[in-house]
Amino acid sequence: MTEKFRAFWLEESEGKVTGSIKEIGTEDLPQGEVLIRVRYSDVNYKDGLASIKEGRVVREYPFVPGIDLAGEVIASEDSRFAAGDQVLCTGYGLGVSHFGGYSEQARVPADWLIKLPQGLSAREAMILGTAGFTAGMSVEAILRAGITPDSGPVLVTGASGGVGSVAVAILAKLGFEVTASSGKEQEWELLKKLGAARTVSREEAQAPSKGPLGKGTWAAIVDPVGGAGTGERLKTIAYRGVLALSGLTGGGDFGTSVHPFILRGVTLAGIDSVQCPVPLRLDVWKKLAGEWKPDAVFEQAVHELTLEQLPDALSRILKGQAVGRQLVKVSEA
Structure with a gap:
Protein backbone atom coordinates (compact mmCIF):
# COMPACT_ATOMS: atom_id res chain seq x y z
CA MET A 1 0.00 0.00 0.00
CA THR A 2 1.33 3.43 -0.97
CA GLU A 3 2.40 5.63 1.94
CA LYS A 4 0.23 8.70 2.34
CA PHE A 5 1.54 12.10 3.41
CA ARG A 6 0.16 15.58 3.88
CA ALA A 7 0.37 18.40 1.37
CA PHE A 8 -1.07 21.90 1.04
CA TRP A 9 -3.31 21.37 -1.98
CA LEU A 10 -4.54 24.21 -4.20
CA GLU A 11 -7.68 23.68 -6.24
CA GLU A 12 -9.54 25.95 -8.63
CA SER A 13 -13.31 26.24 -8.78
CA GLU A 14 -15.33 28.88 -10.62
CA GLY A 15 -12.26 31.05 -11.11
CA LYS A 16 -11.28 31.02 -7.44
CA VAL A 17 -8.34 29.16 -5.91
CA THR A 18 -8.63 27.60 -2.45
CA GLY A 19 -6.06 25.71 -0.40
CA SER A 20 -6.47 22.88 2.09
CA ILE A 21 -4.49 20.04 3.66
CA LYS A 22 -4.87 16.83 1.68
CA GLU A 23 -3.34 13.37 1.97
CA ILE A 24 -1.63 12.31 -1.24
CA GLY A 25 0.81 9.59 -2.33
CA THR A 26 3.99 9.44 -4.38
CA GLU A 27 1.89 8.55 -7.43
CA ASP A 28 0.48 12.09 -7.23
CA LEU A 29 3.92 13.71 -7.40
CA PRO A 30 5.46 14.90 -10.69
CA GLN A 31 8.44 13.21 -12.30
CA GLY A 32 11.99 13.74 -11.01
CA GLU A 33 15.06 11.73 -10.13
CA VAL A 34 15.10 12.46 -6.40
CA LEU A 35 12.42 11.80 -3.77
CA ILE A 36 12.80 13.99 -0.67
CA ARG A 37 11.29 14.02 2.80
CA VAL A 38 10.65 17.72 3.25
CA ARG A 39 11.39 19.07 6.72
CA TYR A 40 11.06 22.81 6.16
CA SER A 41 9.86 25.35 3.63
CA ASP A 42 9.07 29.07 3.92
CA VAL A 43 6.75 31.80 2.65
CA ASN A 44 7.80 34.19 -0.11
CA TYR A 45 5.87 36.80 -2.06
CA LYS A 46 5.78 34.47 -5.07
CA ASP A 47 4.13 31.81 -2.86
CA GLY A 48 1.44 34.34 -2.09
CA LEU A 49 0.93 35.02 -5.79
CA ALA A 50 0.76 31.26 -6.45
CA SER A 51 -2.16 31.01 -4.04
CA ILE A 52 -4.43 33.33 -6.03
CA LYS A 53 -5.67 33.06 -9.59
CA GLU A 54 -4.84 36.65 -10.44
CA GLY A 55 -1.27 36.06 -9.31
CA ARG A 56 -0.63 34.32 -12.66
CA VAL A 57 2.15 32.19 -11.21
CA VAL A 58 0.51 28.77 -11.42
CA ARG A 59 -1.12 27.78 -14.70
CA GLU A 60 -2.68 24.42 -13.86
CA TYR A 61 -4.53 23.13 -10.81
CA PRO A 62 -4.63 21.13 -8.59
CA PHE A 63 -1.19 22.15 -7.41
CA VAL A 64 1.18 22.05 -4.44
CA PRO A 65 2.96 25.42 -4.01
CA GLY A 66 6.12 26.31 -2.10
CA ILE A 67 9.13 27.64 -4.04
CA ASP A 68 11.66 26.41 -1.44
CA LEU A 69 12.34 23.16 0.42
CA ALA A 70 14.95 21.49 2.59
CA GLY A 71 15.07 17.92 3.85
CA GLU A 72 16.71 14.56 3.27
CA VAL A 73 16.79 12.25 0.29
CA ILE A 74 14.52 9.19 0.53
CA ALA A 75 15.55 7.69 -2.81
CA SER A 76 17.56 8.84 -5.80
CA GLU A 77 18.01 7.72 -9.40
CA ASP A 78 20.93 10.14 -9.78
CA SER A 79 24.43 9.21 -8.62
CA ARG A 80 25.05 12.67 -7.20
CA PHE A 81 22.57 12.04 -4.39
CA ALA A 82 21.98 9.12 -2.03
CA ALA A 83 19.40 8.26 0.61
CA GLY A 84 20.02 10.30 3.73
CA ASP A 85 21.70 13.24 2.00
CA GLN A 86 20.62 16.63 3.35
CA VAL A 87 19.54 18.80 0.42
CA LEU A 88 17.84 22.05 -0.43
CA CYS A 89 16.05 23.37 -3.48
CA THR A 90 15.18 26.93 -4.43
CA GLY A 91 14.18 28.44 -7.75
CA TYR A 92 13.79 26.75 -11.14
CA GLY A 93 10.19 25.56 -11.55
CA LEU A 94 9.65 24.52 -7.93
CA GLY A 95 6.30 25.74 -6.66
CA VAL A 96 5.54 27.37 -10.02
CA SER A 97 5.31 24.68 -12.72
CA HIS A 98 6.39 21.73 -10.55
CA PHE A 99 4.87 20.65 -7.21
CA GLY A 100 6.71 22.48 -4.46
CA GLY A 101 7.77 22.38 -0.84
CA TYR A 102 4.42 22.49 0.97
CA SER A 103 4.31 18.71 1.05
CA GLU A 104 5.83 16.15 3.40
CA GLN A 105 7.38 14.48 0.36
CA ALA A 106 8.53 16.01 -2.90
CA ARG A 107 10.06 14.62 -6.08
CA VAL A 108 12.30 16.97 -8.05
CA PRO A 109 14.87 16.90 -10.86
CA ALA A 110 18.38 16.25 -9.55
CA ASP A 111 19.74 19.30 -11.41
CA TRP A 112 17.65 21.56 -9.17
CA LEU A 113 19.16 20.27 -5.92
CA ILE A 114 22.25 21.17 -3.97
CA LYS A 115 23.57 19.47 -0.87
CA LEU A 116 23.09 21.43 2.31
CA PRO A 117 26.35 23.37 2.84
CA GLN A 118 28.35 22.64 5.97
CA GLY A 119 27.47 25.08 8.71
CA LEU A 120 23.79 25.38 7.81
CA SER A 121 20.92 23.26 9.12
CA ALA A 122 17.78 22.52 7.12
CA ARG A 123 15.87 24.88 9.41
CA GLU A 124 18.38 27.69 8.91
CA ALA A 125 18.44 27.11 5.16
CA MET A 126 14.69 27.67 5.00
CA ILE A 127 14.76 30.66 7.32
CA LEU A 128 16.90 32.06 4.51
CA GLY A 129 15.23 30.38 1.52
CA ILE A 271 19.16 39.87 -9.34
CA ASP A 272 17.60 36.62 -10.59
CA SER A 273 17.53 33.81 -8.06
CA VAL A 274 15.47 31.41 -10.20
CA GLN A 275 17.88 30.47 -12.99
CA CYS A 276 21.07 31.41 -11.16
CA PRO A 277 24.02 29.39 -12.58
CA VAL A 278 25.09 26.50 -10.38
CA PRO A 279 28.66 27.75 -9.64
CA LEU A 280 27.32 31.09 -8.37
CA ARG A 281 24.46 29.36 -6.54
CA LEU A 282 26.92 27.09 -4.69
CA ASP A 283 29.24 29.98 -3.89
CA VAL A 284 26.49 32.19 -2.42
CA TRP A 285 25.04 29.35 -0.33
CA LYS A 286 28.52 28.47 0.94
CA LYS A 287 29.01 32.07 2.07
CA LEU A 288 25.55 32.18 3.65
CA ALA A 289 26.61 29.14 5.68
CA GLY A 290 29.97 30.69 6.55
CA GLU A 291 31.34 34.22 6.66
CA TRP A 292 28.02 35.83 5.66
CA LYS A 293 25.83 33.75 7.97
CA PRO A 294 23.25 36.23 9.29
CA ASP A 295 22.96 34.96 12.86
CA ALA A 296 20.88 37.98 13.86
CA VAL A 297 18.10 36.86 11.50
CA PHE A 298 17.89 33.43 13.12
CA GLU A 299 17.62 35.06 16.53
CA GLN A 300 15.31 38.01 15.84
CA ALA A 301 13.10 37.73 12.77
CA VAL A 302 11.62 34.23 12.47
CA HIS A 303 7.96 33.21 12.69
CA GLU A 304 7.43 29.43 12.57
CA LEU A 305 4.25 28.07 10.99
CA THR A 306 2.54 24.76 10.27
CA LEU A 307 0.96 23.72 6.98
CA GLU A 308 -2.44 24.48 8.51
CA GLN A 309 -1.42 28.10 9.07
CA LEU A 310 -0.40 28.71 5.47
CA PRO A 311 -3.62 30.42 4.25
CA ASP A 312 -3.22 33.23 6.78
CA ALA A 313 0.52 33.52 6.10
CA LEU A 314 0.01 33.73 2.33
CA SER A 315 -2.65 36.37 2.79
CA ARG A 316 -0.38 38.42 5.06
CA ILE A 317 2.50 38.49 2.62
CA LEU A 318 0.23 39.59 -0.22
CA LYS A 319 -1.07 42.44 1.93
CA GLY A 320 2.45 43.56 2.81
CA GLN A 321 1.94 42.63 6.46
CA ALA A 322 4.70 39.98 6.76
CA VAL A 323 7.73 40.86 8.84
CA GLY A 324 11.06 39.03 8.72
CA ARG A 325 10.99 35.39 7.67
CA GLN A 326 8.04 33.00 7.86
CA LEU A 327 9.36 29.46 8.32
CA VAL A 328 7.09 26.48 7.56
CA LYS A 329 7.70 23.28 9.52
CA VAL A 330 6.46 20.71 7.02
CA SER A 331 7.25 17.46 8.84
CA GLU A 332 8.88 16.21 12.02
CA ALA A 333 12.48 15.05 12.03
Whole structure:
Protein backbone atom coordinates (compact mmCIF):
# COMPACT_ATOMS: atom_id res chain seq x y z
CA MET A 1 0.00 0.00 0.00
CA THR A 2 1.33 3.43 -0.97
CA GLU A 3 2.40 5.63 1.94
CA LYS A 4 0.23 8.70 2.34
CA PHE A 5 1.54 12.10 3.41
CA ARG A 6 0.16 15.58 3.88
CA ALA A 7 0.37 18.40 1.37
CA PHE A 8 -1.07 21.90 1.04
CA TRP A 9 -3.31 21.37 -1.98
CA LEU A 10 -4.54 24.21 -4.20
CA GLU A 11 -7.68 23.68 -6.24
CA GLU A 12 -9.54 25.95 -8.63
CA SER A 13 -13.31 26.24 -8.78
CA GLU A 14 -15.33 28.88 -10.62
CA GLY A 15 -12.26 31.05 -11.11
CA LYS A 16 -11.28 31.02 -7.44
CA VAL A 17 -8.34 29.16 -5.91
CA THR A 18 -8.63 27.60 -2.45
CA GLY A 19 -6.06 25.71 -0.40
CA SER A 20 -6.47 22.88 2.09
CA ILE A 21 -4.49 20.04 3.66
CA LYS A 22 -4.87 16.83 1.68
CA GLU A 23 -3.34 13.37 1.97
CA ILE A 24 -1.63 12.31 -1.24
CA GLY A 25 0.81 9.59 -2.33
CA THR A 26 3.99 9.44 -4.38
CA GLU A 27 1.89 8.55 -7.43
CA ASP A 28 0.48 12.09 -7.23
CA LEU A 29 3.92 13.71 -7.40
CA PRO A 30 5.46 14.90 -10.69
CA GLN A 31 8.44 13.21 -12.30
CA GLY A 32 11.99 13.74 -11.01
CA GLU A 33 15.06 11.73 -10.13
CA VAL A 34 15.10 12.46 -6.40
CA LEU A 35 12.42 11.80 -3.77
CA ILE A 36 12.80 13.99 -0.67
CA ARG A 37 11.29 14.02 2.80
CA VAL A 38 10.65 17.72 3.25
CA ARG A 39 11.39 19.07 6.72
CA TYR A 40 11.06 22.81 6.16
CA SER A 41 9.86 25.35 3.63
CA ASP A 42 9.07 29.07 3.92
CA VAL A 43 6.75 31.80 2.65
CA ASN A 44 7.80 34.19 -0.11
CA TYR A 45 5.87 36.80 -2.06
CA LYS A 46 5.78 34.47 -5.07
CA ASP A 47 4.13 31.81 -2.86
CA GLY A 48 1.44 34.34 -2.09
CA LEU A 49 0.93 35.02 -5.79
CA ALA A 50 0.76 31.26 -6.45
CA SER A 51 -2.16 31.01 -4.04
CA ILE A 52 -4.43 33.33 -6.03
CA LYS A 53 -5.67 33.06 -9.59
CA GLU A 54 -4.84 36.65 -10.44
CA GLY A 55 -1.27 36.06 -9.31
CA ARG A 56 -0.63 34.32 -12.66
CA VAL A 57 2.15 32.19 -11.21
CA VAL A 58 0.51 28.77 -11.42
CA ARG A 59 -1.12 27.78 -14.70
CA GLU A 60 -2.68 24.42 -13.86
CA TYR A 61 -4.53 23.13 -10.81
CA PRO A 62 -4.63 21.13 -8.59
CA PHE A 63 -1.19 22.15 -7.41
CA VAL A 64 1.18 22.05 -4.44
CA PRO A 65 2.96 25.42 -4.01
CA GLY A 66 6.12 26.31 -2.10
CA ILE A 67 9.13 27.64 -4.04
CA ASP A 68 11.66 26.41 -1.44
CA LEU A 69 12.34 23.16 0.42
CA ALA A 70 14.95 21.49 2.59
CA GLY A 71 15.07 17.92 3.85
CA GLU A 72 16.71 14.56 3.27
CA VAL A 73 16.79 12.25 0.29
CA ILE A 74 14.52 9.19 0.53
CA ALA A 75 15.55 7.69 -2.81
CA SER A 76 17.56 8.84 -5.80
CA GLU A 77 18.01 7.72 -9.40
CA ASP A 78 20.93 10.14 -9.78
CA SER A 79 24.43 9.21 -8.62
CA ARG A 80 25.05 12.67 -7.20
CA PHE A 81 22.57 12.04 -4.39
CA ALA A 82 21.98 9.12 -2.03
CA ALA A 83 19.40 8.26 0.61
CA GLY A 84 20.02 10.30 3.73
CA ASP A 85 21.70 13.24 2.00
CA GLN A 86 20.62 16.63 3.35
CA VAL A 87 19.54 18.80 0.42
CA LEU A 88 17.84 22.05 -0.43
CA CYS A 89 16.05 23.37 -3.48
CA THR A 90 15.18 26.93 -4.43
CA GLY A 91 14.18 28.44 -7.75
CA TYR A 92 13.79 26.75 -11.14
CA GLY A 93 10.19 25.56 -11.55
CA LEU A 94 9.65 24.52 -7.93
CA GLY A 95 6.30 25.74 -6.66
CA VAL A 96 5.54 27.37 -10.02
CA SER A 97 5.31 24.68 -12.72
CA HIS A 98 6.39 21.73 -10.55
CA PHE A 99 4.87 20.65 -7.21
CA GLY A 100 6.71 22.48 -4.46
CA GLY A 101 7.77 22.38 -0.84
CA TYR A 102 4.42 22.49 0.97
CA SER A 103 4.31 18.71 1.05
CA GLU A 104 5.83 16.15 3.40
CA GLN A 105 7.38 14.48 0.36
CA ALA A 106 8.53 16.01 -2.90
CA ARG A 107 10.06 14.62 -6.08
CA VAL A 108 12.30 16.97 -8.05
CA PRO A 109 14.87 16.90 -10.86
CA ALA A 110 18.38 16.25 -9.55
CA ASP A 111 19.74 19.30 -11.41
CA TRP A 112 17.65 21.56 -9.17
CA LEU A 113 19.16 20.27 -5.92
CA ILE A 114 22.25 21.17 -3.97
CA LYS A 115 23.57 19.47 -0.87
CA LEU A 116 23.09 21.43 2.31
CA PRO A 117 26.35 23.37 2.84
CA GLN A 118 28.35 22.64 5.97
CA GLY A 119 27.47 25.08 8.71
CA LEU A 120 23.79 25.38 7.81
CA SER A 121 20.92 23.26 9.12
CA ALA A 122 17.78 22.52 7.12
CA ARG A 123 15.87 24.88 9.41
CA GLU A 124 18.38 27.69 8.91
CA ALA A 125 18.44 27.11 5.16
CA MET A 126 14.69 27.67 5.00
CA ILE A 127 14.76 30.66 7.32
CA LEU A 128 16.90 32.06 4.51
CA GLY A 129 15.23 30.38 1.52
CA THR A 130 14.80 32.25 -1.75
CA ALA A 131 14.57 35.56 0.10
CA GLY A 132 17.87 35.01 1.91
CA PHE A 133 19.51 33.65 -1.23
CA THR A 134 18.32 36.73 -3.13
CA ALA A 135 19.75 38.94 -0.40
CA GLY A 136 23.02 37.03 -0.69
CA MET A 137 23.10 37.51 -4.46
CA SER A 138 22.45 41.23 -3.95
CA VAL A 139 25.40 41.47 -1.57
CA GLU A 140 27.54 39.48 -4.02
CA ALA A 141 26.69 41.97 -6.80
CA ILE A 142 27.67 44.89 -4.55
CA LEU A 143 30.99 43.31 -3.53
CA ARG A 144 31.75 42.26 -7.11
CA ALA A 145 31.48 45.94 -8.12
CA GLY A 146 34.24 46.78 -5.66
CA ILE A 147 32.02 48.41 -3.03
CA THR A 148 33.50 48.13 0.48
CA PRO A 149 32.46 49.50 3.88
CA ASP A 150 34.84 52.41 3.22
CA SER A 151 32.86 53.32 0.09
CA GLY A 152 30.03 54.80 2.13
CA PRO A 153 26.61 53.92 3.53
CA VAL A 154 24.29 51.34 1.97
CA LEU A 155 20.50 51.64 1.76
CA VAL A 156 18.21 48.62 2.04
CA THR A 157 14.59 49.17 0.98
CA GLY A 158 11.71 46.99 2.13
CA ALA A 159 13.98 46.20 5.04
CA SER A 160 11.36 44.56 7.26
CA GLY A 161 10.57 41.98 4.56
CA GLY A 162 12.35 38.72 3.78
CA VAL A 163 15.04 39.92 1.35
CA GLY A 164 15.53 43.21 3.12
CA SER A 165 15.89 41.86 6.65
CA VAL A 166 18.50 39.29 5.61
CA ALA A 167 20.38 41.88 3.53
CA VAL A 168 20.54 44.23 6.54
CA ALA A 169 22.00 41.47 8.71
CA ILE A 170 24.58 40.32 6.13
CA LEU A 171 25.78 43.82 5.27
CA ALA A 172 26.04 44.80 8.94
CA LYS A 173 28.03 41.65 9.66
CA LEU A 174 30.43 42.58 6.84
CA GLY A 175 31.00 45.99 8.41
CA PHE A 176 28.80 48.20 6.20
CA GLU A 177 26.93 51.18 7.61
CA VAL A 178 23.36 50.19 6.78
CA THR A 179 20.35 52.47 6.54
CA ALA A 180 17.16 50.42 6.59
CA SER A 181 14.03 51.78 4.93
CA SER A 182 10.62 50.42 5.90
CA GLY A 183 7.05 51.62 5.90
CA LYS A 184 6.49 49.73 9.15
CA GLU A 185 7.80 52.08 11.82
CA GLN A 186 6.86 49.57 14.53
CA GLU A 187 9.60 47.30 13.13
CA TRP A 188 12.41 49.86 13.22
CA GLU A 189 13.67 48.54 16.54
CA LEU A 190 13.92 45.05 15.05
CA LEU A 191 15.92 46.43 12.11
CA LYS A 192 18.39 47.98 14.54
CA LYS A 193 18.75 44.61 16.26
CA LEU A 194 19.54 43.11 12.84
CA GLY A 195 22.37 45.60 12.50
CA ALA A 196 20.93 48.74 10.89
CA ALA A 197 22.77 51.90 11.95
CA ARG A 198 19.81 54.06 10.93
CA THR A 199 16.17 53.64 9.93
CA VAL A 200 14.15 55.85 7.59
CA SER A 201 10.62 55.86 6.27
CA ARG A 202 9.68 54.57 2.84
CA GLU A 203 8.81 58.13 1.80
CA GLU A 204 12.19 59.50 2.86
CA ALA A 205 14.05 56.79 0.96
CA GLN A 206 12.32 57.61 -2.32
CA ALA A 207 11.73 61.34 -1.96
CA PRO A 208 11.74 62.90 -5.46
CA SER A 209 14.83 64.82 -6.53
CA LYS A 210 14.33 68.18 -8.23
CA GLY A 211 16.53 67.39 -11.19
CA PRO A 212 17.92 64.38 -13.07
CA LEU A 213 20.33 63.71 -10.19
CA GLY A 214 20.02 64.03 -6.44
CA LYS A 215 22.69 64.07 -3.78
CA GLY A 216 25.00 61.08 -4.19
CA THR A 217 24.34 59.56 -0.80
CA TRP A 218 24.54 55.79 -1.17
CA ALA A 219 27.50 53.63 -2.16
CA ALA A 220 24.96 50.91 -2.94
CA ILE A 221 21.28 50.09 -2.61
CA VAL A 222 19.61 46.72 -2.09
CA ASP A 223 16.16 47.15 -3.65
CA PRO A 224 13.69 44.24 -3.38
CA VAL A 225 10.76 46.67 -3.76
CA GLY A 226 10.92 48.07 -7.30
CA GLY A 227 8.26 50.39 -8.66
CA ALA A 228 8.39 54.15 -9.10
CA GLY A 229 10.71 54.59 -6.12
CA THR A 230 13.51 52.75 -7.92
CA GLY A 231 13.89 55.56 -10.42
CA GLU A 232 14.25 58.11 -7.62
CA ARG A 233 16.69 55.92 -5.71
CA LEU A 234 18.95 55.64 -8.76
CA LYS A 235 19.42 59.42 -8.62
CA THR A 236 20.87 59.22 -5.10
CA ILE A 237 23.64 56.67 -5.72
CA ALA A 238 27.20 57.95 -5.42
CA TYR A 239 29.81 57.73 -8.18
CA ARG A 240 30.24 54.16 -9.50
CA GLY A 241 27.72 52.85 -7.02
CA VAL A 242 25.34 49.91 -7.49
CA LEU A 243 21.61 49.31 -7.16
CA ALA A 244 20.80 45.59 -6.83
CA LEU A 245 17.19 45.18 -7.96
CA SER A 246 15.34 41.96 -7.13
CA GLY A 247 11.63 42.61 -6.55
CA LEU A 248 8.39 44.21 -7.61
CA THR A 249 6.24 44.54 -4.51
CA GLY A 250 6.18 48.28 -5.25
CA GLY A 251 5.26 47.71 -8.89
CA GLY A 252 6.81 46.49 -12.12
CA ASP A 253 7.54 49.84 -13.79
CA PHE A 254 9.78 52.76 -12.97
CA GLY A 255 10.97 55.85 -14.79
CA THR A 256 14.50 57.20 -14.96
CA SER A 257 16.94 58.99 -17.22
CA VAL A 258 20.39 58.15 -18.51
CA HIS A 259 22.03 60.68 -16.15
CA PRO A 260 22.85 58.34 -13.20
CA PHE A 261 24.54 55.95 -15.65
CA ILE A 262 26.52 58.35 -17.83
CA LEU A 263 27.40 61.01 -15.25
CA ARG A 264 28.04 58.82 -12.20
CA GLY A 265 28.76 55.44 -13.76
CA VAL A 266 26.00 53.84 -11.70
CA THR A 267 25.30 50.12 -12.22
CA LEU A 268 21.79 48.69 -12.15
CA ALA A 269 22.32 45.02 -11.25
CA GLY A 270 19.42 42.69 -11.90
CA ILE A 271 19.16 39.87 -9.34
CA ASP A 272 17.60 36.62 -10.59
CA SER A 273 17.53 33.81 -8.06
CA VAL A 274 15.47 31.41 -10.20
CA GLN A 275 17.88 30.47 -12.99
CA CYS A 276 21.07 31.41 -11.16
CA PRO A 277 24.02 29.39 -12.58
CA VAL A 278 25.09 26.50 -10.38
CA PRO A 279 28.66 27.75 -9.64
CA LEU A 280 27.32 31.09 -8.37
CA ARG A 281 24.46 29.36 -6.54
CA LEU A 282 26.92 27.09 -4.69
CA ASP A 283 29.24 29.98 -3.89
CA VAL A 284 26.49 32.19 -2.42
CA TRP A 285 25.04 29.35 -0.33
CA LYS A 286 28.52 28.47 0.94
CA LYS A 287 29.01 32.07 2.07
CA LEU A 288 25.55 32.18 3.65
CA ALA A 289 26.61 29.14 5.68
CA GLY A 290 29.97 30.69 6.55
CA GLU A 291 31.34 34.22 6.66
CA TRP A 292 28.02 35.83 5.66
CA LYS A 293 25.83 33.75 7.97
CA PRO A 294 23.25 36.23 9.29
CA ASP A 295 22.96 34.96 12.86
CA ALA A 296 20.88 37.98 13.86
CA VAL A 297 18.10 36.86 11.50
CA PHE A 298 17.89 33.43 13.12
CA GLU A 299 17.62 35.06 16.53
CA GLN A 300 15.31 38.01 15.84
CA ALA A 301 13.10 37.73 12.77
CA VAL A 302 11.62 34.23 12.47
CA HIS A 303 7.96 33.21 12.69
CA GLU A 304 7.43 29.43 12.57
CA LEU A 305 4.25 28.07 10.99
CA THR A 306 2.54 24.76 10.27
CA LEU A 307 0.96 23.72 6.98
CA GLU A 308 -2.44 24.48 8.51
CA GLN A 309 -1.42 28.10 9.07
CA LEU A 310 -0.40 28.71 5.47
CA PRO A 311 -3.62 30.42 4.25
CA ASP A 312 -3.22 33.23 6.78
CA ALA A 313 0.52 33.52 6.10
CA LEU A 314 0.01 33.73 2.33
CA SER A 315 -2.65 36.37 2.79
CA ARG A 316 -0.38 38.42 5.06
CA ILE A 317 2.50 38.49 2.62
CA LEU A 318 0.23 39.59 -0.22
CA LYS A 319 -1.07 42.44 1.93
CA GLY A 320 2.45 43.56 2.81
CA GLN A 321 1.94 42.63 6.46
CA ALA A 322 4.70 39.98 6.76
CA VAL A 323 7.73 40.86 8.84
CA GLY A 324 11.06 39.03 8.72
CA ARG A 325 10.99 35.39 7.67
CA GLN A 326 8.04 33.00 7.86
CA LEU A 327 9.36 29.46 8.32
CA VAL A 328 7.09 26.48 7.56
CA LYS A 329 7.70 23.28 9.52
CA VAL A 330 6.46 20.71 7.02
CA SER A 331 7.25 17.46 8.84
CA GLU A 332 8.88 16.21 12.02
CA ALA A 333 12.48 15.05 12.03
